[in-house]
Amino acid sequence: MDTIIRVGGSAGDGVASTGQILARAFSRLGYHVNAYNSYQSVIRGGHVWYNIRVSEEPVESIGDRIDVLLCIDHQTAEVHAPLVAEGGVVVHEASKVDLSDIKLPKGAADIGITALEAAKEIGSPLLANVVAVGAVAHAVGLDPESVRDVIQAQFGRKGEKMVEMNYQALDKGYEFASQVEPIRKHGRVGPQRALIPGNEGIALGAMAAGLTFYAAYPMTPASTILHYLAQVGPDNGVVVKQMEDEIGVVNATIGAAWAGARAMCGTSGGGLALMTEAIGFAGMAEVGLVIVNSMRGGPSTGLPTKTEQADLWQMLGAGQGDYPKALVAPQDPHDAYLAGIEATEIADRYQMPVFVASDFYLSETSMTLDKELPPVDAIDRGAVVEKKEGDFLRYKITDTGVSPRSIPGTPELMFIAASDEHDEDATLISDVLAGLPNSLKVRIDQVDKRARKLDTLLKELPAPEIEGETGPILISWGSTAPILREARRQMAKDGVETRQLTLRWILPFHTDAVREMLEGETFYVIEASSSGQLEDYIRMRTGLWATGNVRRYDGEPFTPGYITTHFAPLVQEVVA
Amino acid sequence: MAETELTVKDLISDTKPTWCPGCGDFGVVRALQTALAELNIQPHDTAVISGIGCSSNLPHFMTPYGMHTIHGRLLPVAMGVKLANPELTVIGTGGDGDGYAIGAGHFAHACRRNVDMTYIVMNNQIYGLTTGQTSPTSGEGHTTKSTPGGNIEPPFNPIGVALAEGATFVARGFSGDPKHLQALVKRAIQHKGFALVDVFSPCVTFNKLNTFKWYKQTIYNVNEPPKDMDIEPHDPSDRARGFALSFPGQDRIGYGVFYEETGKLTYGEQDPTLHAGVNPVHDVKPRDVRALVEAMK
Ligand SMILES: Cc1ncc(C[n+]2csc(CCOP(=O)(O)OP(=O)(O)O)c2C)c(N)n1
Ligand code: SF4
Numbered sequence: 001m002d003t004i005i006r007v008g009g010s011a012g013d014g015v016a017s018t019g020q021i022l023a024r025a026f027s028r029l030g031y032h033v034n035a036y037n038s039y040q041s042v043i044r045g046g047h048v049w050y051n052i053r054v055s056e057e058p059v060e061s062i063g064d065r066i067d068v069l070l071c072i073d074h075q076t077a078e079v080h081a082p083l084v085a086e087g088g089v090v091v092h093e094a095s096k097v098d099l100s101d102i103k104l105p106k107g108a109a110d111i112g113i114t115a116l117e118a119a120k121e122i123g124s125p126l127l128a129n130v131v132a133v134g135a136v137a138h139a140v141g142l143d144p145e146s147v148r149d150v151i152q153a154q155f156g157r158k159g160e161k162m163v164e165m166n167y168q169a170l171d172k173g174y175e176f177a178s179q180v181e182p183i184r185k186h187g188r189v190g191p192q193r194a195l196i197p198g199n200e201g202i203a204l205g206a207m208a209a210g211l212t213f214y215a216a217y218p219m220t221p222a223s224t225i226l227h228y229l230a231q232v233g234p235d236n237g238v239v240v241k242q243m244e245d246e247i248g249v250v251n252a253t254i255g256a257a258w259a260g261a262r263a264m265c266g267t268s269g270g271g272l273a274l275m276t277e278a279i280g281f282a283g284m285a286e287v288g289l290v291i292v293n294s295m296r297g298g299p300s301t302g303l304p305t306k307t308e309q310a311d312l313w314q315m316l317g318a319g320q321g322d323y324p325k326a327l328v329a330p331q332d333p334h335d336a337y338l339a340g341i342e343a344t345e346i347a348d349r350y351q352m353p354v355f356v357a358s359d360f361y362l363s364e365t366s367m368t369l370d371k372e373l374p375p376v377d378a379i380d381r382g383a384v385v386e387k388k389e390g391d392f393l394r395y396k397i398t399d400t401g402v403s404p405r406s407i408p409g410t411p412e413l414m415f416i417a418a419s420d421e422h423d424e425d426a427t428l429i430s431d432v433l434a435g436l437p438n439s440l441k442v443r444i445d446q447v448d449k450r451a452r453k454l455d456t457l458l459k460e461l462p463a464p465e466i467e468g469e470t471g472p473i474l475i476s477w478g479s480t481a482p483i484l485r486e487a488r489r490q491m492a493k494d495g496v497e498t499r500q501l502t503l504r505w506i507l508p509f510h511t512d513a514v515r516e517m518l519e520g521e522t523f524y525v526i527e528a529s530s531s532g533q534l535e536d537y538i539r540m541r542t543g544l545w546a547t548g549n550v551r552r553y554d555g556e557p558f559t560p561g562y563i564t565t566h567f568a569p570l571v572q573e574v575v576a
Numbered sequence: 577m578a579e580t581e582l583t584v585k586d587l588i589s590d591t592k593p594t595w596c597p598g599c600g601d602f603g604v605v606r607a608l609q610t611a612l613a614e615l616n617i618q619p620h621d622t623a624v625i626s627g628i629g630c631s632s633n634l635p636h637f638m639t640p641y642g643m644h645t646i647h648g649r650l651l652p653v654a655m656g657v658k659l660a661n662p663e664l665t666v667i668g669t670g671g672d673g674d675g676y677a678i679g680a681g682h683f684a685h686a687c688r689r690n691v692d693m694t695y696i697v698m699n700n701q702i703y704g705l706t707t708g709q710t711s712p713t714s715g716e717g718h719t720t721k722s723t724p725g726g727n728i729e730p731p732f733n734p735i736g737v738a739l740a741e742g743a744t745f746v747a748r749g750f751s752g753d754p755k756h757l758q759a760l761v762k763r764a765i766q767h768k769g770f771a772l773v774d775v776f777s778p779c780v781t782f783n784k785l786n787t788f789k790w791y792k793q794t795i796y797n798v799n800e801p802p803k804d805m806d807i808e809p810h811d812p813s814d815r816a817r818g819f820a821l822s823f824p825g826q827d828r829i830g831y832g833v834f835y836e837e838t839g840k841l842t843y844g845e846q847d848p849t850l851h852a853g854v855n856p857v858h859d860v861k862p863r864d865v866r867a868l869v870e871a872m873k
Binding site: 027028192193194195196200204207208209210211212213215232233234235236237238239240241243244245247248249251252253254255256257258259260261262263277278281285369373375376377378379381407408409410411412413414415416417418419420427428431432 | 591594618619620623625633635636639640641642643644645646649651652653654655656657658659661663664681682684685847848849850852854856857859861862863864865866868870872873
């Protein structure tokens with residue numbers, strides 16, 4: 001059984017912090033939580049909301065209804081009241097919200113609170129959110145102790161007086177709501193769970209795998225990696241640098257990686273556009289770095305705080321010329337941790353750029369982990385040579401595509417890493433040797449050698465697997481996959497059986513395996529892109545046409561309801 | 577391992593310079609090789625990072641580790657190298673187009689950041705590799721392939737910009753004054769912090785205006801001004817006067833040391849991670865993140 005709480009107001013009302021206290025209360029009771037922060041690109045005003053969905057079972061999406069709605073302002077009531085479920089509760093700040101013209105669903109209870117006034121009486125208007133938390137907590141049947149526990153954890157450092165005032169505010173909220181019956185009871189269901197957004201997941205994975213350098217330029221929705229690492233980096237061996245622009249970011253990261261650090265940078269599409277020339281340089285000079293690209297609504301500035309999955313071609317096409325790069329798309333924060341590890345390792349061992357594709361929804365939505373995060377036991381730096389033995393050929397032609405590499409500082413193994421084409425010993429073939437008969441062969445050998453990295457890497461990556469027994473195959477990537485999983489379960493209850501395929505490694509791609517899976521099958525592609533970039537990519541790789549698709553590009557994350565509603569007519573078409 | 581005294585020869589690579597005979601950049605590479613040899617900084621402990629341009633081919637002609645990066649980006653790359661391994665001596669080498677046009681944004685920020693590195697700009701007041709277009713340092717009226725009617729823009733003042741942005745060592749050399757240049761480069765490498773050495777390094781092929789002869793007639797040593805100019809020798813601790821001297825005066829252009837500030841903490845010394853003793857290259861190891869996850873409960 002799941003419960004969905006939504007808090008709405010305008011920016012500056014403390015919507016997110018109110019939501020976070022509630023979300024944390026549940027995760028500390030052992031619930032699975034999905035906490036989505038929907039905000040706008042304004043600092044004050046506008047309309048923002050925070051959605052918390054909790055359950056004893058893993059939570060795979062934000063859901064499609066609201067059980068308890070907290071309206072800090074009137075607009076929240078107007079926008080979200082239609083989603084309140086039968087028997088739900090609407091808590092509203094009576095000084096700002098007038099429910100008389102708002103139609104509430106059957107059996108919905110309504111609680112008016114005067115949180116601001118109460119907070120001022122207790123001693124600070126800032127406590128209004130905690131008063132509201134109390135009212136909501138009562139309505140969802142959270143025991144006050146579990147909220148006090150969060151307050152203690154959050155404000156304990158600020159002193160006893162602060163905590164005491166927060167407790168008073170909380171009690172006041174419970175009191176406001178005392179006349180309504182809680183919708184259900186939420187008590188301890190297991191040990192405390194960590195509540196982790198996708199961005200922090202990537203950062204933790206990279207750190208586990210020995211990350212020592214991170215650079216970025218602020219850009220939503222990648223900025224929280226910068227904020228998190230700036231905070232924890234110094235104690236965990238990571239140099240963190242905000243550069244003057246994304247060109248500086250990627251080049252500093254390349255410099256650090258070439259010097260021998262494990263290095264990562266993060267951005268969103270606009271910043272990635274600035275990085276692309278240098279990413280090709282890393283491909284040519286064979287420098288391994290990780291680039292996190294957290295996608296938001298495009299093109300251009302687009303929808304800075306809304307989600308989309310439409311940078312696929314941008315990543316695939318980053319940089320002029322042909323060169324190998326890898327691209328992995330994790331689906332939830334746990335998977336983001338794993339992808340952080342894999343990307344960091346692969347970039348270093350394969351000496352090439354590796355993309356981790358995230359999106360606004362995954363990057364910023366806090367989710368609980370349903371499995372432990374596996375530790376990294378040892379680090380393999382790949383073909384690093386520590387001592388000169390015979391000729392050192394930095395760009396030696398090898399079967400794997402990976403050449404021996406020296407770390408600057410090592411005697412006798414000096415070389416120049418160039419953005420120009422070069423021979424095995426790093427001599428340029430771009431100037432006085434360009435076009436000479438031998439250089440033609442060198443060029444082809446080097447291009448082919450670099451390209452072989454992807455063939456080698458593909459062999460160590462597991463092929464994707466189909467989930468489910470029968471029915472059409474629904475394909476997605478990244479954060480859409482868990483939402484699709486929930487949608488499929490709902491459809492199965494209605495007698496529509498489906499299968500699911502998640503494409504995690506986009507580059508290198510298990511072309512043969514995927515073609516074999518899809519050949520002769522009915523398949524649909526579910527993605528947050530208007531043109532269907534993933535669908536095009538699948539066709540490009542396999543030569544197979546999808547039967548249909550569900551695409552979302554209004555900026556909101558997929559929900560199971562969105563998928564089932566849009567998918568139902570497609571299946572009917574097929575049947576007809 | 578005891579390391580023997582270096583000679584200039586130890587800094588010269590097997591790759592023959594590809595510059596036009598007479599190019600000013602020959603003097604710059606020689607000055608750098610001499611300085612490193614005299615300072616006995618081993619090639620394997622040195623990273624020479626360049627951009628793109630004739631001048632940026634320089635690392636290939638030397639034995640240290642090096643990166644020949646992309647146009648205008650040597651400064652962030654060099655900074656990444658230095659922050660990743662503070663034990664390396666990091667030297668950036670590029671052209672005026674590379675550093676003051678496409679790379680100007682990085683230049684301003686590198687100056688104020690005070691990363692401990694040396695940046696040598698081979699300033700020929702023209703684009704060499706792309707066959708002679710105007711550069712940000714080309715003079716007004718200069719006729720080039722892209723300004724056939726004469727350059728309209730006033731030139732970029734690298735010395736003034738570096739001073740305004742807070743660089744802690746700001747100097748200019750001349751490829752035609754090798755002794756002075758060698759001493760200058762050596763001093764720049766020894767300087768703790770960001771050191772800019774803008775070097776007038778004539779392009780004998782595409783710049784028929786700013787030739788060796790022209791420079792000899794036009795430039796003067798600000799620290800030892802010629803008598804006929806009747807000015808005081810410049811004291812490099814005087815930033816305000818350094819700034820004033822960064823502009824041409826009496827139809828002459830100054831070279832020498834415009835500013836030197838010792839004792840200012842470098843970026844690396846203040847970075848919280850490096851300050852804690854971490855070396856991002858040597859300290860790559862698995863990290864236990866359990867406590868960090870615990871903090872998110
Ligand atoms: C992004 C990009 N734009 C343009 C070029 C072409 N390009 C190569 S070198 C150069 C300018 C060279 O002038 P300068 O930096 O002063 O060096 P010089 O050749 O004079 O030593 C240009 C524009 C390039 N390589 N990359
Ligand atoms: S074109 Fe000019 S800058 Fe380039 S090598 Fe020749 S003389 Fe030097």
